[in-house]
Amino acid sequence: MSKTIAEKILSTKSGQDARANDIVVADLDFVMGQDGTSGLAIQAFEEMQAKQVFDPARVAMVIDHSSPSPLAGVSALHRQMRVFADEQKINFYDIGDGVCHQLLPEQGHVVPGDLVIGADSHTCTYGAINVFSTGVGSTDLAAGLVSGKLWFKVPETFKFVLNGRLPAGVYAKDLILYLIGDVTADGATYMAAEYVGEAIAALSIDARLTISNMAIEMGAKCGLMEADQKTIDWVRAHSKKDFTPVKADLDAVYARIKEYDVSKLEPQVAKPHTVDNVCPVGEVAGIPIQQGVIGTCTNGRMEDLRIAAGILKGKKIDRHTRLIVAPSSRQLMLQAMREGLIEVFVEAGAAVVTPGCGPCVGTHNGVPSDGENVISTANRNFKGRMGNPTSFIYLGSPATVAASVLYGKITDPREFIK
Amino acid sequence: MDLHGKVHKFANDVNTDYIISGRHKFKTLDMKELAKHVMEDLDPEFYSKVTKGDFIVAGSNFGCGSSREQAPLAIINANVSAVIAKSFARIFYRNCINTGLPLIECNTDGIDEGDELEVDLGAGILHNLSKGTDIAITPLPAVMLKILNDGGLVEHFKKYGGFNFD
Structure with a gap:
């Protein structure tokens, strides 16, 4: 059978x-x-x-x-x-x-x-x-x-x-x-x-x-x-x-x-505090963001880093926003260095941290302050996940995170895609 | 085995970050210490409100999220006798059986905060003493019952030197 x-x-x-x-x-x-x-x-x-x-x-x-x-x-x-x-x-x-x-x-x-x-x-x-x-x-x-x-x-x-x-x-x-x-x-x-x-x-x-x-x-x-x-x-x-x-x-x-049929799909964002609380990016566009995270086991691979760097290249992130980047492995960190991606992130104003889970699990590397909004490429946005139960975590693609930290607010990344 | 206590009620999708937050669980293997932070992000007073034998009662998908075994261990060490929910996430479910925390799957709609419950695990019945109602419990699969009856997976391995479900 x-x-x-x-x-x-x-x-x-x-x-x-x-x-x-x-x-x-x-x-x-x-x-x-x-x-x-x-x-x-x-x-x-x-x-x-x-x-x-x-x-x-x-x-x-x-x-x-x-x-x-x-x-x-x-x-x-x-x-x-x-x-x-x-x-x-x-x-x-x-x-x-x-x-x-x-x-x-x-x-x-x-x-x-x-x-x-x-x-x-x-x-x-x-x-x-x-x-x-x-x-x-x-x-x-x-x-x-x-x-x-x-x-x-x-x-x-x-x-x-x-x-x-x-x-x-x-x-x-x-x-x-x-x-x-x-x-x-x-x-x-x-x-x-x-x-x-x-x-x-x-x-x-x-x-x-x-x-x-x-x-x-x-x-x-x-x-x-x-x-x-x-x-x-x-x-x-x-x-x-x-x-x-x-x-x-x-x-x-x-x-x-x-x-x-995925051919009409729009960029999606998971809103606080559950991963299934999902909407098209347009519904939340404009919400101010104090911290962006690119990395984790979900989205810290070469393709993710290339997409994010493609949007950030030659630009600066918003003055009231931080960006944390954690490549998923040492090999990928080295590859990203060779391709000049790490330079792009650092010049754009990002903090590049140790390959690993980064700030996703709330132990270190970027615990948000009270009431702050974070947009992350991670896989969980539970209340308190990043170490502060009064902060708010939105989840999106590396492109959405990169676009959002440029403006300091949740942004549809398609304006940056030729 | 009979369990007796009062109800602390929670909603659907209680995840393991809420049961014990990552900001505490990486620091120590001292479960008595972790127990003080159980459910803290949902109810900061939870630990101090529990009387030995009380129940956590919730809706569906209790224990979703991470694989942290600190979740059931911290619940046990907070003196909670069992978790009662409409359904459980699967890793949490296994972790509870492996560590010896009884799980009770049943319809929890008619159970409210503060209700007094008595659970007869052998007969598969939950008595809501405050409401005067009886609720049937979904029985555990035989494999899980065996591990639970052996006292958890460590004891099962000590007894048989490996898995033995014959």
Whole structure:
């Protein structure tokens, strides 16, 4: 009988004929923790009386959320990770290396057809390169570290058929915000999202990663895409691992299918304080902005940096607005330097900070003041997310953020797009 | 297992940043300390209002957002006995079972702030003592019940040396 991508990957990895709603115990190809979750996982690992991780080559820990450390308490957690990584000889990424969700694909750790868990909710990002990857908590991570396995409820699949091509000035971020606004924050809870269609085929891998990254914001367990030639070329350029792409069967059974024509889509903005509170940029244009953020695991890749720099080149940001830029990894920071993009940002008046999560999680690097408005390329705008519950966070594409900081107010970026 | 306490009511889509903010959770693994900040951004007085055994009651999609396990751990350490909601986000759901925080999925429309509840987990019934109503609870999947009954996933692993659902 025919299957979805999720059912196929979980069948292969569990050795069972896995169907939606079955419970399986499956073998993991890769396991990841970051500095907000690894401390509790190491504690649970020790409580489980484990001595060694199942396979050091298939484990990574990444310091990205509070990086470099802003506080002694955080430093202690970082040291605990470094000691564990040394003892266990696992892959380890320290401050400045980048965001975990950029590093895992970029460093070639995850490839199409893999089953991956990460103790971070945006682990769903690698679905863009045909990986069944999902976020878990610290104790599930510990179980994965110890055994190389995890139990899964095989998800039903919500298929998004995306027809047409995005117009100029409208990007992957606008598309995923629109979809989340349409189906709401729990529209795909317990489900796998599958994104298909001409609109996806036309996008770069950078842009596809943005879409899969935000699957969790509609409650989905993963955000899967098929691997086309673009995916295969990209993965081969980043990884030496062998892989077998996984396609859905034509007559696979879906819990829900929704079709969209994206060719008339406008730039979208998520308003405070929920990601599904989405509107066209025109509805909020003119709202004053005190801080812009370009980066994070959603939108800190080369394509994002190029688009933002294209708008900012030779201009200065508004005098009453700040701009913080955090490339998603050290490699991307170097590439952006070579291309002169970092120079563009710095000359425009931006503060360029360490590759990593930047100010997204509210620990450092740009906590807004009381009542301030922020526009960010991140994936969450919850009240207090950036460290101050009295501030307001709007989410948009790198182009929308770049255009908005030039005027100091939310701005439709299409006036800058030739 | 019977649980008894009064209700602290919240709306839909309570995310893990509201349960325990990132500005606190990165600082420490001391859950007693984190517990003081539970729900702080929604209700700064929450921690001081809880009496041991009380319930957090909410609408749909409780626990959406990040994978932080500090969320259920901080709730447990704030002396809340269970979270009752119409539905839960999946990572939070797993984290609760793994750490031993009971989750109760049922229709919460008829439950208000301050109501006194008694929950019979074995029978799958929630009694609203203030309103004199009984509400049926959606049963936990067998795998989760097994982990919860073993005392969480760490205890399950200690007992079996890995996953064992036979």
